[in-house]
Amino acid sequence: MFGKLLVANRGEIAVRIIRACRELGIKTVAVYSEADADGLHAALADEKVCLPGFKPVDTYLNMEKVIQAARETGAGAVHPGYGYLAENEAFALRCGEAGIFFIGPRPENIRLAGNKLRAKKQAAAAGLPVIPGCERGICTVEEAVAAARDTGFPVILKATAGGGGRGMRICSDEEELREEFPIARAEAGASFGDVTLYVEKLLRNPRHIEVQVLGDSGGRVIHLGERECSVQRRYQKLIEESPSPALDDDLRDKIGAAAVRLAESINYFNAGTVEFMLDANNNFYFMEINARLQVEHPVTEMVTGIDIVKEQVRLALGERVKTGVQRHRGHGWALECRINAEDPEKFFLPSPGLIECYRAPGGFGVRLDTHVYQGYRVPPYYDSLLAKLVAWGRDRAAAICTMRRALDEFTLEPVKTTIPLHKRILADQSFQKGTFNTSLVNRFVPADDDD
Amino acid sequence: MDAKLVEVRAPIAGVFYRKPSPESPPYVEAGDSVKKKQVLCLLETMKVFQKIKSPVNGKVVEIVAQNEQPVSDNDVLLIMEEE
Incomplete structure (x- = not known):
């Protein structure tokens, strides 16, 4: 059991989590960036710790600082909310190593969900209907063209590490696929640090x-x-x-x-x-x-x-x-x-x-x-x-x-x-x-x- | 020809970026000649990147805002000299 929980987030979701904890009788610690000194979450929590800086990478995405804040305040648990550190396998592992409850899925759940192609394979293995497409990650435009011919146009290119629509490109024919492939690849690399793509049959207006x-x-x-x-x-x-x-x-x-x-x-x-x-x-x-x-x-x-x-x-x-x-x-x-x-x-x-x-x-x-x-x-x-x-x-x-x-x-x-x-x-x-x-x-x- | 100075201001508050990614060279340096609508810098507001383009054909006189630092609504980002 833990008596105190650190909310590693800001905005409405931090407020939402603080409210639930208050009703459960759990004390809360808010972390806030210098730009969020007037944030409602910082005002409502029992304790607050400033994370120096204003950029997400220096503050709400900073694993070291967040774990340090939990240690210093004696928080036995961390709730990541959504976004920021919520689907970060390394952060979930770090919490575990530090003896802090991570309020969320296990690191291996996060890892599987984070690889869209692996998750899709797992879903197919569990008997769920999946959208037809290639079964392996694609790294060259020729592989993409071959996969799209197999599936049939129109197709959608997706990043295996994707999410939120980034690195996704709709291609109605081969010409468009050849044009979009390098862009989707670059976008996937920039957004997720992984350029692997996959091809899926396009479902129109689902x-x-x-x-x-x-x-x-x-x-x-x-x-x-x-x-x-x-x-x-x-x-x-x-x-x-x-x-x-x-x-x-x-x-x-x-x-x-x-x-x-x-x-x-x-x-x-x-x-x-x-x-x-x-x-x-x-x-x-x-x-x-x-x-x-x-x-x-x-x-x-x-x-x-x-x-x-x-x-x-x-x-x-x-x-x-x-x-x-x-x-x-x-x-x-x-x-x-x-x-x-x-x-x-x-x-x-x-x-x-x-x-x-x-x-x-x-x-x-x-x-x-x-x-x-x-x-x-x-x-x-x-x-x-x-x-x-x-x-x-x-x-x-x-x-x-x-x-x-x-x-x-x-x-x-x-x-x-x-x-x-x-x-x-x-x-x-x-x-x-x-x-x-x-x-x-x-x-x-x-x-x-x-x- | 008369030289006319033109201020390029932030349309909204955000973070000022001189380059498209940390590894890339800056879009422009002071002294560069630029065409109208050429990208001068980026402004990130609430995770959305906006390209700030040159309003004129001319030259970059001064880059006022600091790279990766916050700017307020209507702050001067760059000063241009119209051709």
């Missing part, structure tokens, strides 16, 4: 559906249902919901069982997500494993009543998953809108600065996870996520109604935010009917320019 899983140290895995994450812009999620309007109970059971089967086959521990693509004919394919707590976890919490961060702590301490929820059907419907400091009218250009006017929405069915307050200055050095606005209703229509009302109440000025875009999407017929796919957002924003 839906993105993911399953929340929890695994205990005894090898037992349960799932908490799915999240629909198809409202995206350039592979960045904007609106998530649970359950998915695309699934009936039969398909829901099949996807959930597939996610559990895969997680059990790799002895997955703690919270994680198995991501799938769903085509227009309701065929689902494994996409990747996310070995972390996800940004959009609150929609699952709202429909299941399970606090996933508290479960993470419980599981880290060696407790068992609650198998009673194996057959859990969520109650009602939950939506989450990501409120980013970005201008949707100007190609999502970031918009940091002082929050001069802040009025938060509230009332029945509204949950707001944020680190923003009146007079807070949004620093330009970190993620643009300002708030996650979550609405719950008895059914999807009720949740949409509550979300639209909450968006109308929400004032964050003068920074530009995604609030006006969310209002337009929620007023859209295909969104309301639930018949959208990953191309939906394109209809609401200006076409990307090349710069």
Whole structure:
């Protein structure tokens, strides 16, 4: 057991974790960069330690400094949140060596999930449907052309160490593949330090559906249902919901069982997500494993009543998953809108600065996870996520109604935010009917320019 | 021909970068001749990189901002001399 936990993150997720710990009676230590001295997480934690500098690499990504802060404050556990050190195998190992509980998956889970091609092979071995494509990493353009001919165009080039849409290129024919290959390779090298690529058949305008899983140290895995994450812009999620309007109970059971089967086959521990693509004919394919707590976890919490961060702590301490929820059907419907400091009218250009006017929405069915307050200055050095606005209703229509009302109440000025875009999407017929796919957002924003 | 000085300012707050990656040479040095729309530097704001381009045909007179250091909204980054 540990009485004190260090939160190795900032922003809304650090606040989220501190809240869970407070309710569990665990003391918290916040780490903060010099640019985050006024951060809400630093104000709410029981103790705070400054990480000198402002750049992520010097602060929230600095393993040595984070572990040193845990040692000096006597924290027995570290929660990495998402991003930063969350999916860093070396950091999870270092915590273990330092005798500190890492609140998350085992290092080997993180390693497997981090290699997209290995994870895909593992999924295929566990009997999950996977998207046709090459089975080995590709290092030359000729290998890529041969693999694409085997698979059939159009194809998508992906980085084996990838994530977040970086190093991904759609190629409709051989000429385009030859042109895009070196760019994808360079991007993969720059983003992930690994130039290995793989080729996959392109699935046009799929839906993105993911399953929340929890695994205990005894090898037992349960799932908490799915999240629909198809409202995206350039592979960045904007609106998530649970359950998915695309699934009936039969398909829901099949996807959930597939996610559990895969997680059990790799002895997955703690919270994680198995991501799938769903085509227009309701065929689902494994996409990747996310070995972390996800940004959009609150929609699952709202429909299941399970606090996933508290479960993470419980599981880290060696407790068992609650198998009673194996057959859990969520109650009602939950939506989450990501409120980013970005201008949707100007190609999502970031918009940091002082929050001069802040009025938060509230009332029945509204949950707001944020680190923003009146007079807070949004620093330009970190993620643009300002708030996650979550609405719950008895059914999807009720949740949409509550979300639209909450968006109308929400004032964050003068920074530009995604609030006006969310209002337009929620007023859209295909969104309301639930018949959208990953191309939906394109209809609401200006076409990307090349710069 | 009259020389006219033009300030290139930060459109938003961020971190100023003189080169595309640590190993690469800088985009421009003081004294370089540049074309209109040529990339002068990068500005990173919330993990998004923006190319800052020359507003004029001319010469780089001074690079005011420091590499990899924060700049505020509307800070002068470079001074150009229009041809």
